Amino acid sequence: MSFCPAAPASPVVNSAVPSEKPPTVRFRDVGLRYGRSPEILRDISFDLEPGSFHFLTGASGAGKSSLLKLIYLANRPTRGQVQIFGQDAQRMRPKDLPGLRRRIGVVFQEIYLMEHLNVFDNTVLPLRIAGQNPQDYRNDAAELLNWVGLGRRMDAMPETLSGGERQRLAIARAVVGRPSIVLADEPTGNVDHEMGLRILRLLVELNRLGTTILIASHDQDLVARSGMPVMHLDGGRLSHSQSPFQPDLGAEPMGAGDI
Amino acid sequence: MAKAFDHRRWIPAPLLPRQDGRDASLVFVIAVLCFLACLTGIGGLGADRAAQGWGRQLKGSATIIVRSTISQVPDAVADQAVQVLGQVPGVKSAIAQDRSEAEALLAPWLGQDSVLQNLPLPRLVNVQLDVLKPATSESMANALKAAGLDVTVDDHTLWMKDIGRAGDMARGLAIATFALMALSAAAVITFATRAGMSMRHQIVELLHLTGAQDRFIADLFQTRFAIMAFFAGFLGAGAAAGLAAVVRTLGGAEGLTPVLPIAWTDLLITLPCPVVAALVAALAARLTTLGLLRAMP
Numbered sequence: 001m002s003f004c005p006a007a008p009a010s011p012v013v014n015s016a017v018p019s020e021k022p023p024t025v026r027f028r029d030v031g032l033r034y035g036r037s038p039e040i041l042r043d044i045s046f047d048l049e050p051g052s053f054h055f056l057t058g059a060s061g062a063g064k065s066s067l068l069k070l071i072y073l074a075n076r077p078t079r080g081q082v083q084i085f086g087q088d089a090q091r092m093r094p095k096d097l098p099g100l101r102r103r104i105g106v107v108f109q110e111i112y113l114m115e116h117l118n119v120f121d122n123t124v125l126p127l128r129i130a131g132q133n134p135q136d137y138r139n140d141a142a143e144l145l146n147w148v149g150l151g152r153r154m155d156a157m158p159e160t161l162s163g164g165e166r167q168r169l170a171i172a173r174a175v176v177g178r179p180s181i182v183l184a185d186e187p188t189g190n191v192d193h194e195m196g197l198r199i200l201r202l203l204v205e206l207n208r209l210g211t212t213i214l215i216a217s218h219d220q221d222l223v224a225r226s227g228m229p230v231m232h233l234d235g236g237r238l239s240h241s242q243s244p245f246q247p248d249l250g251a252e253p254m255g256a257g258d259i
Numbered sequence: 260m261a262k263a264f265d266h267r268r269w270i271p272a273p274l275l276p277r278q279d280g281r282d283a284s285l286v287f288v289i290a291v292l293c294f295l296a297c298l299t300g301i302g303g304l305g306a307d308r309a310a311q312g313w314g315r316q317l318k319g320s321a322t323i324i325v326r327s328t329i330s331q332v333p334d335a336v337a338d339q340a341v342q343v344l345g346q347v348p349g350v351k352s353a354i355a356q357d358r359s360e361a362e363a364l365l366a367p368w369l370g371q372d373s374v375l376q377n378l379p380l381p382r383l384v385n386v387q388l389d390v391l392k393p394a395t396s397e398s399m400a401n402a403l404k405a406a407g408l409d410v411t412v413d414d415h416t417l418w419m420k421d422i423g424r425a426g427d428m429a430r431g432l433a434i435a436t437f438a439l440m441a442l443s444a445a446a447v448i449t450f451a452t453r454a455g456m457s458m459r460h461q462i463v464e465l466l467h468l469t470g471a472q473d474r475f476i477a478d479l480f481q482t483r484f485a486i487m488a489f490f491a492g493f494l495g496a497g498a499a500a501g502l503a504a505v506v507r508t509l510g511g512a513e514g515l516t517p518v519l520p521i522a523w524t525d526l527l528i529t530l531p532c533p534v535v536a537a538l539v540a541a542l543a544a545r546l547t548t549l550g551l552l553r554a555m556p
């Protein structure tokens with residue numbers, strides 16, 4: 001299989017279209033508090049269907065990153081039910097967690113690169129962790145890096161990358177293991193508007209290949225231009241809405257030279 | 260200019276940073292601990308050998324005082340004792356001192372007077388015992404008394420006990436010190452692993468969240484600290500062996516002092532040191548890492 005987006009592997013599936021498969025993510029009456037503080041998240045309930053694309057918005061400190069952490073199993077809810085791939089997060093056995101985490105690609109808000117590893121080593125980290133044979137993935141990884149526009153920087157160290165390049169590297173790392181879902185926390189946080197659009201197009205492309213996408217962002221303009229459904233956090237509670245505008249991501253398809 | 264990156268020739272880089280500022284001081288501390296542990300080991304072997312040597316000398320012989328009455332001829336009585344002793348199992352040989360030897364022993368006190376001529380001097384019989392199955396003092400005394408001889412048997416048992424106790428103590432002390440060194444090394448490594456983990460917390464967390472098994476992460480730290488400890492153990496053991504070699508060369512077979520004879524073969528106990536250090540480090544790093552990971556969600 002190739003990362004080249006020219007031929008979508010599956011049709012776009014939106015959350016509006018119900019599916020027989022269990023939702024990729026299901027929250028029921030989820031509450032979260034840190035220590036003795038009041039609840040950051042309250043009575044959160046939603047489903048992310050396989051292949052769906054959502055934005056998660058909210059003011060700074062509204063709890064976007066906290067909600068994503070519940071999905072990528074970096075935190076447990078204080079109450080309520082979190083289901084990932086149809087499995088109850090509270091009832092998962094510790095030995096099953098790594099396998100589930102490998103099906104979740106995360107673009108961390110803080111990016112978290114391995115500063116002592118070059119771009120290529122950083123990218124293939126999830127595959128090494130999964131114990132795959134380098135011969136089986138190095139070509140795909142190189143192709144992916146070309147796709148995100150880092151083809152010429154594969155042996156560069158992270159400290160020599162620009163903010164946008166770091167962000168694209170983080171995205172490459174998040175998707176290289178072909179996860180079922182990609183969670184991107186402010187993936188356009190460090191880049192200018194134009195680069196933000198490029199990154200968004202990249203994620204839309206992945207979604208066309210069947211990946212479930214959830215992007216936390218407070219870039220209202222970007223959210224609006226995507227035309228994708230929005231989940232909004234306010235006062236710890238979640239409200240849903242469709243983006244009020246039609247998608248406007250630029251007409252040209254994504255390609256190796258595009259970014 | 261460096262050549263363009265060719266992903267087909269790519270070799271995965273180590274997942275943990277190669278250089279960590281702490282490593283030099285950590286290597287030093289572990290090397291010093293290994294050095295001291297090896298010296299303790301060599302010293303223990305030397306003390307043990309000294310104790311065994313004395314013990315063997317004493318165990319292999321006995322001294323028997325044979326007294327004669329006025330009516331008896333002392334040399335004849337001594338010869339009789341030698342003959343009786345020859346029958347006792349566990350006796351290799353028995354040699355009686357003759358009159359001139361007995362006189363020589365007493366001369367400093369009594370002079371070489373004619374007084375001695377008429378005195379019935381007790382005779383000493385030196386007995387060499389079979390080292391593997393030595394005759395007991397009772398069996399010798401009983402045999403001699405049965406033959407009507409008046410004797411006192413001294414098989415050095417009293418001395419043996421003291422020397423045995425001293426040897427046991429030296430051995431125990433060496434083992435205890437050695438164990439203490441190994442424990443300190445383990446404690447230092449545990450501390451260093453914790454420091455390393457907190458310094459590399461982000462890496463550990465990233466690996467954890469990317470789906471690495473705890474085992475996988477523990478292996479990384481374990482390997483890293485094992486290699487480091489092996490190297491440190493090599494330095495420490497090498498220094499200890501070097502020092503012992505100098506002592507052996509300067510002091511000959513007896514070492515610097517007869518109390519601590521060092522043999523060249525003693526240096527061999529430094530050989531397992533790097534491996535032991537590596538094992539201790541690996542175990543400490545593994546347990547520490549797994550413990551810290553267990554605290555993560």
Ligand SMILES: Nc1ncnc2c1ncn2[C@@H]1O[C@H](COP(=O)(O)OP(=O)(O)OP(=O)(O)O)[C@@H](O)[C@H]1O
Pocket residue numbers: 034040058059060061062063064065066067109218
């Ligand atoms: N580990 C933590 N311990 C205690 N409080 C925390 C922790 N993480 C987050 N919080 C608090 O929870 C609230 C929500 O934080 P969170 O990072 O989820 O917000 P956010 O919506 O992602 O904000 P931003 O847009 O600035 O990234 C904040 O008030 C924050 O201080």
Ligand SMILES: [Mg+2]
Pocket residue numbers: 064065066109185
């Ligand atoms: Mg955040």
